Amino acid sequence: MFSKGLAPLAIATVVTLTAAFTLVFFYAPLDADQGFVQKIFYIHVPMAIVALGGFVAGGIFGIRHLRSGDSSWDLRSYVAIHLSIILGLGVLVTGAIWAKASWGHYWVWDEPVLVSFLVVFLLYCVYFPLRFAIEDPERQARYSSVFAIAAGAFVPLNFTAVRLAEAFTHPRVLSQTGGDLPGEMRLTFLVTLAGMTLLFVTLWKLELTAKHASMQLKKLRRRRAERREAVAA
Amino acid sequence: MIRAAGTILRKDLLLELRTKEAVPAMTLFTITVYVLFHFGLDRNSLDGDLASGVLWVTLLLAAVIGVTRLFAAEREQGGIDALLLAPVDRTALFVAKASALFLFLVVVELVALPAYDLLLLGPGLGGTLPELPLILLLGNVGIAAVGALVAALAAETRTRELIVPLMLLPLLVPLLISCAQATEPLMRSEQGPEDLGRWLGLLTLYDVVFVLVSVAVFDFLLED
Numbered sequence: 001m002f003s004k005g006l007a008p009l010a011i012a013t014v015v016t017l018t019a020a021f022t023l024v025f026f027y028a029p030l031d032a033d034q035g036f037v038q039k040i041f042y043i044h045v046p047m048a049i050v051a052l053g054g055f056v057a058g059g060i061f062g063i064r065h066l067r068s069g070d071s072s073w074d075l076r077s078y079v080a081i082h083l084s085i086i087l088g089l090g091v092l093v094t095g096a097i098w099a100k101a102s103w104g105h106y107w108v109w110d111e112p113v114l115v116s117f118l119v120v121f122l123l124y125c126v127y128f129p130l131r132f133a134i135e136d137p138e139r140q141a142r143y144s145s146v147f148a149i150a151a152g153a154f155v156p157l158n159f160t161a162v163r164l165a166e167a168f169t170h171p172r173v174l175s176q177t178g179g180d181l182p183g184e185m186r187l188t189f190l191v192t193l194a195g196m197t198l199l200f201v202t203l204w205k206l207e208l209t210a211k212h213a214s215m216q217l218k219k220l221r222r223r224r225a226e227r228r229e230a231v232a233a
Numbered sequence: 234m235i236r237a238a239g240t241i242l243r244k245d246l247l248l249e250l251r252t253k254e255a256v257p258a259m260t261l262f263t264i265t266v267y268v269l270f271h272f273g274l275d276r277n278s279l280d281g282d283l284a285s286g287v288l289w290v291t292l293l294l295a296a297v298i299g300v301t302r303l304f305a306a307e308r309e310q311g312g313i314d315a316l317l318l319a320p321v322d323r324t325a326l327f328v329a330k331a332s333a334l335f336l337f338l339v340v341v342e343l344v345a346l347p348a349y350d351l352l353l354l355g356p357g358l359g360g361t362l363p364e365l366p367l368i369l370l371l372g373n374v375g376i377a378a379v380g381a382l383v384a385a386l387a388a389e390t391r392t393r394e395l396i397v398p399l400m401l402l403p404l405l406v407p408l409l410i411s412c413a414q415a416t417e418p419l420m421r422s423e424q425g426p427e428d429l430g431r432w433l434g435l436l437t438l439y440d441v442v443f444v445l446v447s448v449a450v451f452d453f454l455l456e457d
Contacts, residue, residue, distance in 0.1 A: 066450070066453050119403050119406045120403075122403045123400070123404060126399045126400045126403075129392060129395065129396060129399065130386065133390035133391045133392045133393075133396065134389055134391075135391075139389060142453050142454075142456070143386055143389065143390075143454065145453070146382075146386060146450045146453055146454060147386060147400075149446065149449075149450055150382060150404070150443075150446050151404075153442060153443075153446045154404055157407050157438070157439060158406060158407050160407070160435070161406070161407030161410045161411060161435055162410065164410075164431065164435060165410045165414060
């Protein structure tokens with residue numbers, strides 16, 4: 001059900017990621033200020049964008065689940081949020097390394113994007129305790145979708161608020177997100193972003209396939225046990 | 234729908250008047266937190282950003298108690314079944330619960346703010362007068378909307394005492410930012426530049442978004 005097109009997708013991911021890393025190390029020029037350390041940008045920023053996209057996608061799948069009542073949408077939402085949390089941890093770690101290398105501190109409170117990301121990450125960490133504290137599977141799916149929707153709406157709001165709070169004392173230009181990067185850097189960045197997105201989608205499909213297969217297996221086992229009981233009776 | 238919401242709200246307020254569970258606990262808690270901040274910061278009086286930060290963090294922590302108790306009576310006494318069997322729109326239930334939380338917060342603030350003035354606040358409440366009630370009002374609307382949603386989400390979980398603070402507090406961060414930033418100039422010893430409009434705008438946006446989201450998803454909570 002979920003495994004369709006997984007193999008070509010996996011090949012595309014490997015190719016794009018290989019190309020992306022080749023570009024990062026052999027094509028993109030060294031940053032004039034920061035030198036080699038700036039290369040972490042090509043991991044950190046695409047990862048952050050994909051993680052936030054995954055959180056928002058989780059909310060959209062949640063809406064589809066509540067609209068249709070089809071629990072496979074809840075599974076999609078759950079896996080998307082799960083993967084985004086893992087990527088989110090990567091974002092915080094790479095962000096801290098980059099901050100240490102370029103500003104001398106592992107954590108910088110007046111970097112609004114990093115701070116907003118931490119708040120969003122903390123909120124989504126509650127998804128698992130919430131989901132697994134509800135036993136009834138149908139209710140679990142419904143409540144998780146409600147959480148995914150509320151949190152998905154929270155993401156842009158939180159970014160606005162934190163940015164406003166900092167913009168006051170630290171006016172910043174939007175230079176990180178690719179607005180005014182030199183051409184070679186921008187190309188490299190776009191390829192790494194595509195690679196990271198493909199990686200996310202591949203892992204998402206793989207995890208969905210695995211979860212779906214183990215659910216099917218459980219169902220079959222239960223049916224076999226029931227039949228044995230019937231035969232024994 | 235308004236009549237149904239009014240009836241549930243009246244029931245909640247009557248229950249609170251008779252049992253006196255949530256509001257006195259929240260009020261007592263705010264005073265305790267002031268004492269903690271006094272010793273933790275080792276300061277006898279606060280002003281400026283420290284004053285507004287301490288005030289808002291205290292109010293948010295008190296709100297956690299209110300949210301944890303919001304569905305307590307229904308759960309413990311089993312009244313939730315009757316409420317769900319009643320031919321009432323879920324939106325009415327949301328409006329009633331959010332209004333109850335809003336009123337609880339107003340009562341708590343009526344005690345907590347004079348107490349803050351008395352115990353910790355340096356410049357005095359007089360200078361904050363026309364603006365602070367407006368900020369509190371908008372802040373309470375946001376806390377009430379998010380709080381009712383979180384309370385309903387956590388009501389059916391085994392670990393609701395853990396879920397409520399863990400989920401509510403990150404969700405309230407944008408509200409804390411705008412409320413604390415809007416209050417800060419009012420609590421400075423010497424008057425300085427203010428930027429009230431921007432923070433009230435953000436606060437209003439937050440309120441609108443979360444009231445809409447809560448109304449939209451509340452139908453899917455507290456079913457069966």
